[in-house]
Amino acid sequence: MMDEKDNLIVAKSYQFALMIIELYKFLSDNKREYVLSKQLLRSGTSIGANVDEAQAAISKKDFVSKMSIASKEARESKYWLLLLKDSGYIDNNKSKVKVLLHEIDSIIKILTSIVKTGQNNGK
Secondary structure (H helix, E strand, O other): OOOHHHHHHHHHHHHHHHHHHHHHHHHHHHOOOOHHHHHHHHHHHHHHHHHHHHOOOOOHHHHHHHHHHHHHHHHHHHHHHHHHHHOOOOOOOOHHHHHHHHHHHHHHHHHHHHHHHHHHHOO
């Protein structure tokens, strides 16, 4: 059930969660923004948790289901990041924001590929 892409997504989703935690601390401490950042914290850390759970899946269907949830959480995280950027809470010109947006796009692509492959192999 695991291949090289899965190992990559485990590492990428964990590193992304760490960056999201750092951003959450910045937003709550420096910007006093608690609502949007809390949503981002939840979805951004949930990606890796679901990817990690998928590694212990009891079936291909279970694996695809967990990865699908991770994919949805990744898309939600991108939404919150864009909302924070476009509302002015985070500065789009800062390299960390660009890195986060690049990383979430990469994570979404990988998860989409994993889910599609898993669904096609299950048919």
